[in-house]
Amino acid sequence: MARIPYPDPATLAPEARALRETLPQLNIFKMISGSGPSFLPFMALVNAYLNDGLLDTELRELVILRVGHLCGSAYEQHQHRRVSRMIGMTEARIEAASNALPSPHLSETENAVLAFTDDQVANVKADARLFAAAHAALGDAAMQELVIIIGIYLLVCRYLETFEIELEEKDIETSGLDEIRRSMKNNG
Numbered sequence: 001m002a003r004i005p006y007p008d009p010a011t012l013a014p015e016a017r018a019l020r021e022t023l024p025q026l027n028i029f030k031m032i033s034g035s036g037p038s039f040l041p042f043m044a045l046v047n048a049y050l051n052d053g054l055l056d057t058e059l060r061e062l063v064i065l066r067v068g069h070l071c072g073s074a075y076e077q078h079q080h081r082r083v084s085r086m087i088g089m090t091e092a093r094i095e096a097a098s099n100a101l102p103s104p105h106l107s108e109t110e111n112a113v114l115a116f117t118d119d120q121v122a123n124v125k126a127d128a129r130l131f132a133a134a135h136a137a138l139g140d141a142a143m144q145e146l147v148i149i150i151g152i153y154l155l156v157c158r159y160l161e162t163f164e165i166e167l168e169e170k171d172i173e174t175s176g177l178d179e180i181r182r183s184m185k186n187n188g
Contacts, residue, residue, distance in 0.1 A: 002027070003164045007034030015040060015187065022183040024176035026079070027165050028156070040187075047184040049149055050177055054142040058089055059110055063146065064153050065097035066114050070121045071157035075165055086175040109137040113146065120150055 009017050012033055019040060020033040033039050053060060061084045068076035077098070084094045096103035101118070102111040116134035119126040126134075135143045159165075 001164070002031065002166060003162070004031075006030045009033075019043060019183055019187040022179070022186060024172050024174070024179045025168070026172065026176065027168055028075070028079075028160060031163060031165055032159070043180070044184055045152065047180050049145060049152075051181040053149075054145045055138075055149070057087055058084075058093070059113060060149060061087065061089065062093070062097045062106070062110055062114060063117055063149055065094065066117045067121060067150055067153035068157060069098040070118065071154065071161070073157035073160050075160045075167055076153065076157050078167055082171060083175045083177070112137055116146070117150055120147070121154065 006027070007030070009020060012020065016033050016039050020029065023029045023043070029043075032042065035042070049055070049060065055063070061080055064080045065077060065084065068080060081094055085091075090105075092105045096105040097114065101115055103114075106114070112130070112133040116126050116130045119130045134146065138146060
């Protein structure tokens with residue numbers, strides 16, 4: 001059971017209530033809808049990199065899975081393993097995000113990006129050599145997005161773990177990505 005109650009939709013600001021109603025019915029979205037004025041901008045940011053981001057979709061999911069693993073967030077790992085399967089990733093590649101690097105199941109770029117992710121999570125400012133390897137593979141803009149995604153999922157994992165948000169009794173039937181896009185388009 002979560003540490004605080006999930007907000008009653010009737011108590012939310014009209015914009016927050018409207019957005020919450022159209023998002024995938026995930027406990028994280030239910031809880032964060034009660035975060036006041038940060039809810040809408042947070043969801044806009046999430047939508048930006050999930051649906052319009054610069055990183056390759058599988059690489060993005062590997063990074064999210066890696067941060068979830070490093071933070072010990074079962075909820076995050078569960079949800080993004082599910083998303084990863086729905087976008088067509090193999091189980092071996094999904095599991096590689098939680099195992100030792102370099103992985104034979106990942107490309108040279110993916111291994112470099114996950115090694116950078118490990119170091120940034122552990123040390124905040126990643127080692128120059130790891131930065132250079134990831135930057136060479138991604139370029140300036142995608143490297144910036146990578147650091148933003150790592151930071152967002154550090155926040156998300158801390159949020160999930162602090163509030164002890166539990167998994168839904170039943171998984172949603174879609175990845176949720178298209179629903180987030182539509183919700184932001186209709187409510188943003």
